Amino acid sequence: MTVPSGLAEGPIYLDYNATTPIDPAVVEAMLPYLTGGFGNPSSDHHYGVAPGAALEHARGQVAALVGARDGRIVFTGSGSEADNLALRGVVLAAETDRPHVITQTIEHPAVLQACQALRRHHGVEVTYLPVDADGVVDPAALAAAFTDRTVLVSIMAANNETGALQPIAELARVTHEHGAVFHCDAAQAVGKIPLDVTDLDVDLLTVVGHKMYAPKGIAALYVRPGLTLEPLVYGGGQEHGLRAGTENVAFAVALGTAAKLASADLAAGGHRRVQDLRDRLHDQLTKRLPGRVLLNGPAAARLPNTLNISIRGVTGHSLLAAMPGIAASTGSACHAGNHQPSPVLTAMGLDTDRSMSALRLSLGRWSTPADVDRATDLITTATGSRD
Template sequence: MDDPARLREPIYLDYNATTPVDSRVVDAMLPYLTRYPGNPSSGHCCGTSPREAVTAARSQVGSIVGASGADVIFCGSGSEANNLAIRGTVLASTAARRHVVTQLTEHPSVLAACRSLERLHGVEVTYLQVDGDGRVDPQVLSEVITPRTVLVSIMHANNETGVVQPVADLARIAHDRGALFHTDAAQTVGKVPVSVPDLDVDLLTIVGHKMYAPKGIAALYRRPGVSLEPIVYGGGQEHGLRAGTENVAGVVALGTSAELAARELASGRAEELRELRDLLFRHLEERLPGRVQVNGDREHRLPHVLNMSLDGIDADELLSATSSSLAASTGSACHAGGTEPSPVLTAMGVDDRRARGTLRLSIGRWTSVDDVERAAHLIATAAASYGAP
């Protein structure tokens, strides 16, 4: 597959932030922006093609996670899907079941949803610590669940470190104690095999712009029988849980991207990405001996993500020095006019100095060996200018 011209410069190593839109996805969308403008809810002929397209996309999205299309609820973003899963579950529960368990390295949309439930509805939330590798210990979860626990929400893989959580083990503990389980799988669906029967989850978040569809479209898998309070009230679309006329072009894009990703997974692309990631790491280790430290579990992590700290550097300054040639993320975030270390790294026990020297390099569909080698050269050259730590 040809590398899109827009990605040739700078070298794009920020696929976890967002993926470029695949041209095949654009082609699938276009008819629903031009030839088929009808409302899927319309009873006349102009609603037929959009309605059929939405149904087909629902099946495509369900298929990539081993579910029925009937269990897929389309949303406007992963953050919205997470809010529907968390707030929807709690607000549909009885007053006797108002305890939620999550963990400190979740996506901000999960943490903010939980905090809003604490603030507005008096819900008790337990925030689990992670170990130095960024993983939740199932035993710790088993110790905090109570008869009041209605939901456990633990992400499938972390967006910064790529660390994969033991979701199946955690879900089993939740179910044994009568709680539902939600996982934010924004970073895993389409990147590695994901199966809701194997994970045994009740709710699972899927995000389009993490797998080569446009921004503004996502989905929530809901196990049959799970009750949710709607996130948007209105005309009854999306099983009455998310009112509003469907974004047909976006829905088609998500369905198409799911089908393309499923084919790619079947072809062994995940292993190819793992080899590219490891090649990038080896090049950096060779160029910067003793200065490269991987953050997060080395075994349980996504094949396309390298989160590493470079001793003796400031990652923001390093990226600024390469900004016209390399697009990547760092281990700090803008906050109140300054920068703060990543909360994810802090929760893992990474000190401020090391966090500020952290880069997140994430590769994807159009990353080549040449990209990896050039990126390693750019990073190592910039880092060398700092000298030995």
């Protein structure tokens, strides 16, 4: 497996949840459509035939990864755009006075900000469900939140900070019992765990390229058959009439190729390999820093690559600053040098000290045991191991 050139000489990369390196096989697949295969995929002549076929082949590859045997795969320019198309598309197409939308407090900002805009500009009522100490939504709380005007529920599959997995199938079932549409932002989950839109029974699902070894600037929205959405971009009718504009064939091919690679990796148990590395890192840190390492989020029901821990006696941002040999992240926000606790961890009920001590370590395709062992050494040294 070829290592991307960007990883060869740099720090140990433990920030795969922020963005993934582009797989060299993805780069190879997309390059022909930046050169010889430049034609407009809507053109009927020689130069459009191959790009048009490549676009539809990529659509099928994405559909196969998420189990979309029916329905539409709509390519978008980002996960945020896909989320906005889902939310605005459902609400603006609804034949309901003052529609009601339900989401959760720790959803991605693309969903939260879209809900706020719908409230401001269209009078939409929004309910924000709380989460428990693991960052998980209670299906009973969802059931209690419905009104006769509820048209949409939007809950992410997995949290980007803790990796916590939501009970999507159960939440979708409750939603459909109340006659509403269910959208799932699966940006962090697709490609990391097996996921099937038919089994989950979701109506809309967001897929993001740069979370699964494709470039930034490409994503997709799965749309259930028969579901009507108001377009986000009007124009020439591309992408099933939901996203006008000449398609970015090269990036669609990149996403399709990344989806094919992810399908093969999941079938080969690649997610279990990454989970073993994640657990190795957690176990080693716990042994080297006895009594100081606290796991944030669920121990079991989380993404196989994600480890969010608080280390007593040190803040996350100061720890990262002391470890230039590791590229990772915290959940805290920094405004003019003033660090604030992660909204996600705060919503889970963690106190300020623990939230400010949080460190998110997310592994991926090119993580190795040597990386994990070296990261353990660097973290324990920077925290002042008492061994």
